Amino acid sequence: xxxxxxxxxxxxxxxxxxxxxxxxxxxxxxxxxxxxxxxxxxxxxxxxxxxxxxxxxxxxxxxxxxxxxxxxxxxxxxxxxxxxxxxxxxxxxxxxxxxxxxxxxxxxxxxxxxxxxxxxxxxxxxxxxxxxxxxxxxxxxxxxxxxxxxxxxxxxxxxxxxxxxxxxxxxxxxxxxxxxxxxxxxxxxxxxxxxxxxxxxxxxxxxxxxxxxxxxxxxxxxxxxxxxxxxxxxxxxxxxxxxxxxxxxxxxxxxxxxxxxxxxxxxxxxxxxxxxxxxxxxxx
Numbered sequence: 001x002x003x004x005x006x007x008x009x010x011x012x013x014x015x016x017x018x019x020x021x022x023x024x025x026x027x028x029x030x031x032x033x034x035x036x037x038x039x040x041x042x043x044x045x046x047x048x049x050x051x052x053x054x055x056x057x058x059x060x061x062x063x064x065x066x067x068x069x070x071x072x073x074x075x076x077x078x079x080x081x082x083x084x085x086x087x088x089x090x091x092x093x094x095x096x097x098x099x100x101x102x103x104x105x106x107x108x109x110x111x112x113x114x115x116x117x118x119x120x121x122x123x124x125x126x127x128x129x130x131x132x133x134x135x136x137x138x139x140x141x142x143x144x145x146x147x148x149x150x151x152x153x154x155x156x157x158x159x160x161x162x163x164x165x166x167x168x169x170x171x172x173x174x175x176x177x178x179x180x181x182x183x184x185x186x187x188x189x190x191x192x193x194x195x196x197x198x199x200x201x202x203x204x205x206x207x208x209x210x211x212x213x214x215x216x217x218x219x220x221x222x223x224x225x226x227x228x229x230x231x232x233x234x235x236x237x238x239x240x241x242x243x244x245x246x247x248x249x250x251x252x253x254x255x256x257x258x259x260x261x262x263x264x265x266x267x268x269x270x271x272x273x274x275x276x277x278x279x280x281x282x283x284x
Contacts, residue, residue, distance in 0.1 A: 014267025031067035040249035120155025153178035205238035
């Protein structure tokens with residue numbers, strides 16, 4: 001489990017923004033993370049629930065929000081609004097071998113809860129190969145099919161599998177509700193292929209890393225109306241906090257790095273990312 005530390009001094013993004021992809025249920029103290037995010041200017045958090053693992057977010061989220069509200073009030077931030085919490089449900093490609101008809105039924109049923117706003121993170125991971133590749137491909141296709149049927153956006157995880165992933169997206173077609181390539185870590189040539197296909201591109205902590213010039217070049221050419229910022233917390237904390245546990249508040253550092261890559265004010269990236277997130281996660 002990952003500890004949420006006291007919030008360090010962070011840059012002011014100039015406009016509210018989002019954390020378009022987090023794992024609140026993997027944090028030791030989700031309530032404090034939510035409160036920290038509010039203090040940092042995060043107006044929306046999308047948290048991922050892998051239905052093949054732990055579904056406690058559904059039973060505990062209201063408690064996290066109540067505690068976060070109490071923490072803000074106790075610290076004198078009584079007028080500060082909590083982030084809007086959106087939920088993404090699905091099966092990670094690591095867990096594709098666990099995907100069953102019953103899990104698919106739970107995905108369908110989960111859409112009845114207004115906070116559930118997307119399917120994911122689904123896709124392919126050929127780095128770890130925790131599930132056989134043919135199984136990953138089949139489950140990716142099955143979840144995409146459900147997204148089309150239920151008019152849900154999808155949050156796609158691709159690692160060392162971008163060619164295969166793009167081929168499947170072209171074969172299946174992008175869901176009309178939207179398709180996000182999350183935690184993008186490839187180069188400008190690759191990002192252009194996904195943007196041309198109609199995808200939204202989400203950048204995380206790696207865009208801040210010192211040797212990540214290729215990712216910054218990808219961020220530079222990603223149109224503002226196709227761009228999100230995220231943390232993937234508790235993983236991949238951005239510079240200068242690389243190596244510690246990540247949390248949603250650090251999404252502002254991603255926004256700063258993307259803005260620098262694009263040569264525009266941070267507030268433009270922050271505002272665009274929040275607008276795009278609200279459009280994507282507009283259910284409920």
